[in-house]
Amino acid sequence: MTAPAPAIRIRGLEKSYRDLHVLRGVDLDVAPGSIVALLGSNGAGKTTVVKILSTLIAGDAGTVSVNGLDVAAQATEVRESISLTGQFAAVDEILTGRENLVLIARLRHLPRPGDIADALLARFSLTDAGSRAVATYSGGMRRRLDIAMSLIGDPPVIFLDEPTTGLDPEARLEVWATIKDLADGGTTVLLTTQYLDEAEHLAHRIAILHEGGIIAHGTLAELKGLLPPARIEYVEKQPSLEEVFLAIVGQDRNSPATKEQP
CATH class of the missing domain: 3.40.50.300 (P-loop containing nucleotide triphosphate hydrolases)
Incomplete structure (x- = not known):
């Protein structure tokens, strides 16, 4: 083989x-x-x-x-x-977790960005925090969100x-x-x-x-x-x-x- x-x-x-x-x-x-x-x-x-x-x-x-x-x-x-995640989480602290994901999905011109965001929040155990500003997230949560953002478009x-x-x-x-x-x-x-x-x-x-x-x-x-x-x-x-x-x-x-x- x-x-x-x-x-x-x-x-x-x-x-x-x-x-x-x-x-x-x-x-x-x-x-x-x-x-x-x-x-x-x-x-x-x-x-x-x-x-x-x-x-x-x-x-x-x-x-x-x-x-x-x-x-x-x-x-x-x-x-x-491909997708690249650097040494520091590239997330917008003012936006919520869900808004960060929706923004990237829209920038990639993907259909149904809200559904994409919700699916990734669930996949990375961030659903409960999705409506909170990222400034309130712990370091681990920010990194998980950063990786979730990098997966938009399924690279x-x-x-x-x-x-x-x-x-x-x-x-x-x-x-x-x-x-x-x-x-x-x-x-x-x-x-x-x-x-x-x-x-x-x-x-x-x-x-x-x-x-x-x-x-x-x-x-x-x-x-x-x-x-x-x-x-x-x-x-x-x-x-x-x-x-x-x-x-x-x-x-x-x-x-x-x-x-x-x-």
């Missing part, structure tokens, strides 16, 4: 900013309906890769295709089949550039669940992140960008296999700070003293 063509295909991608060589021959394939995490330290070029894929900037050399479309020669068609490929930057642990888990749901629904997700636990929880495959190239690419198990065999030791497992925080917040959330006032 022939494997499906990659939803994203990068070969020999290079990009420089004056004398700074950011990308020095990046090769990467992303299968349809999968989540691939692109890891790298600050300045490694993760955002540059995403900007080239989303036609915001041009590469200096190499070939890049999204959904079989060349990003340089077919930029307009590529933009119609088959979505780029998430460090989507949980600045979010608290609870909000991060909310966004993780949203990203998993996207892939379960057939959306291809390329995720850039600095958080190793985020890649571990979400990604079907992980690519490590370092010194301008992909130095490792595979499943988590395959990447772990690159290291020497682990030495077995028996230690008492202590809960992580994140587990402690979520347990305490979960216990107190329903108490009268900690309930949010409407």
Whole structure:
């Protein structure tokens, strides 16, 4: 059985900013309906890769295709089949959540924008908050709304550039669940992140960008296999700070003293 063509295909991608060589021959394939995490330290070029894929900037050399479309020669068609969510939620705080969604649907000239907005509010568990100004939303709610806005028009490929930057642990888990749901629904997700636990929880495959190239690419198990065999030791497992925080917040959330006032 022939494997499906990659939803994203990068070969020999290079990009420089004056004398700074950011990308020095990046090769990467992303299968349809999968989540691939692109890891790298600050300045490694993760955002540059995403900007080239989303036609915001041009590469200096190499070939890049999204959904079989060349990003340089077919930029307009590529933009119609993708969505990009940056590091900070691009939502209008004055408008309500529903109004934000309706606005984007109208800008895309889609029929029945109200129905589209209502469906996305329900999909992202924001129906009860849909009539509230976004200024009242928590960080996790704003990010979920931002991702919902990016899905208007049903793009088959979505780029998430460090989507949980600045979010608290609870909000991060909310966004993780949203990203998993996207892939379960057939959306291809390329995720850039600095958080190793985020890649571990979400990604079907992980690519490590370092010194301008992909130095490792595979499943988590395959990447772990690159290291020497682990030495077995028996230690008492202590809960992580994140587990402690979520347990305490979960216990107190329903108490009268900690309930949010409407």
